[in-house]
Amino acid sequence: MKINSENLYDQYSLTNYGKAPITLVRGEGSRAWDDTGKDYLDFSTGIAVTSLGHSHPVWVRRVQDQAATLVHCSNLWRNPNQARLAAKIAEYAGPGKVFFCNSGLEANEVLLKLARLHGREKSGAEAKQFHVLTAYEAFHGRGFGGMAATPQEKIQGGFRPMLDGFKHGVLNDIDSFAKLIDEQTAAILIEPIQGEGGIQPCTREFLRGIRELCDRHGLLFLADEVQCGLGRTGQFFAFEHAGVRPDGIAMAKGLGGGFPIGAVWIDQTYASLFQPGSHGCTFGGSPLACAASLAVFEVMEKENLLHRIRELSASWHLSLQSLVEKYPALLKEVRGRGFLVALGAQDDPSPIIGKLLEAGLITVPAGGNAIRLLPPYTVKEEELQESVDILDAVLGEYE
Ligand SMILES: *Cc1c(COP(=O)(O)O)cnc(C)c1O
Numbered sequence: 001m002k003i004n005s006e007n008l009y010d011q012y013s014l015t016n017y018g019k020a021p022i023t024l025v026r027g028e029g030s031r032a033w034d035d036t037g038k039d040y041l042d043f044s045t046g047i048a049v050t051s052l053g054h055s056h057p058v059w060v061r062r063v064q065d066q067a068a069t070l071v072h073c074s075n076l077w078r079n080p081n082q083a084r085l086a087a088k089i090a091e092y093a094g095p096g097k098v099f100f101c102n103s104g105l106e107a108n109e110v111l112l113k114l115a116r117l118h119g120r121e122k123s124g125a126e127a128k129q130f131h132v133l134t135a136y137e138a139f140h141g142r143g144f145g146g147m148a149a150t151p152q153e154k155i156q157g158g159f160r161p162m163l164d165g166f167k168h169g170v171l172n173d174i175d176s177f178a179k180l181i182d183e184q185t186a187a188i189l190i191e192p193i194q195g196e197g198g199i200q201p202c203t204r205e206f207l208r209g210i211r212e213l214c215d216r217h218g219l220l221f222l223a224d225e226v227q228c229g230l231g232r233t234g235q236f237f238a239f240e241h242a243g244v245r246p247d248g249i250a251m252a253k254g255l256g257g258g259f260p261i262g263a264v265w266i267d268q269t270y271a272s273l274f275q276p277g278s279h280g281c282t283f284g285g286s287p288l289a290c291a292a293s294l295a296v297f298e299v300m301e302k303e304n305l306l307h308r309i310r311e312l313s314a315s316w317h318l319s320l321q322s323l324v325e326k327y328p329a330l331l332k333e334v335r336g337r338g339f340l341v342a343l344g345a346q347d348d349p350s351p352i353i354g355k356l357l358e359a360g361l362i363t364v365p366a367g368g369n370a371i372r373l374l375p376p377y378t379v380k381e382e383e384l385q386e387s388v389d390i391l392d393a394v395l396g397e398y399e
Pocket of ligand 1: 225
């Protein structure tokens with residue numbers, strides 16, 4: 001029997017998202033099925049979340065086992081999964097400490113609080129040095145901290161006044177950031193590859209320039225790796241491609257492979273700015289959430305997925321590039337790295353994204369001008385080719 005979910009959905013779900021044309025009920029690997037039984041190649045991965053694909057057997061087993069053992073116990077007590085996961089993250093990020101939360105917005109909130117603690121320590125007073133610099137096309141989440149850090153009408157409109165203390169520079173223009181620095185500046189927060197902004201990568205020189213500016217002026221370099229991190233680019237963190245290391249890192253989306261979990265890593269130099277009582281999160285780092293995330297690391301390492309992403313993406317990008325050359329009236333360029341990719345479009349790509357969905361390929365719009373392609377790390381080579389074939393057919397027909 002088919003449940004009439006459409007009516008229930010429209011009746012009870014808050015209308016803050018646009019009306020979705022399909023209802024998904026099941027997933028396996030790179031594929032998802034709707035309530036009519038039609039199957040799709042899912043290159044949205046729930047917006048860069050289901051990094052191992054849908055229902056990876058190892059992930060499912062670890063989550064089931066932990067659910068039957070201990071789900072939640074609060075941060076009043078130690079839990080071994082949290083300790084193991086923090087150590088694992090530090091293995092990739094460097095010497096430092098980790099705080100757990102549930103989402104990207106919460107992770108960035110911790111970075112913004114860290115900036116204020118840093119400014120207070122340096123200036124010797126509260127509210128003297130608390131400005132955070134971000135990029136115009138950035139996206140840092142929908143809380144009052146994240147919104148203020150995201151200077152766009154579509155995010156801020158209707159919710160002003162914004163939180164005080166944010167200034168904005170132009171991505172990849174280091175002078176535009178240097179000019180903003182004064183005695184009130186505490187930190188610079190950057191996405192090494194902008195996600196919602198349309199998959200816009202920072203140049204290597206820009207990220208190095210930000211690191212230098214922060215060193216010269218005693219500011220914190222904060223990286224929002226919520227979307228570009230966790231292995232998606234073929235390195236665990238996207239900033240690694242530039243050979244720099246930030247002082248604080250926000251993580252979420254792909255970290256739990258579908259289970260909600262966010263994390264913040266803070267360099268050991270600054271980790272003690274947080275003291276008992278200065279922050280908290282009831283659900284953060286539960287045994288179950290950490291088991292899900294540990295399963296992501298387990299599979300990523302056992303199946304050597306970072307290496308695999310680097311290898312498979314090289315030829316996939318070439319195929320995508322050839323589509324750009326075949327359909328210049330529709331497509332401008334391929335942007336991004338590894339499995340964090342966008343086809344930059346000449347116009348609003350929404351109609352093409354709709355046709356792709358009808359043809360069985362799920363993609364996500366980004367920045368109003370791009371078709372985002374986010375395959376799971378476990379995607380098969382044939383499935384990458386299938387995505388190119390579907391794109392080719394749909395673009396050919398659309399043209
Ligand atoms: C998605 C995203 C966020 C917000 O994460 P939520 O889990 O939706 O709160 C923040 N920063 C970046 C770069 C993101 O892509």
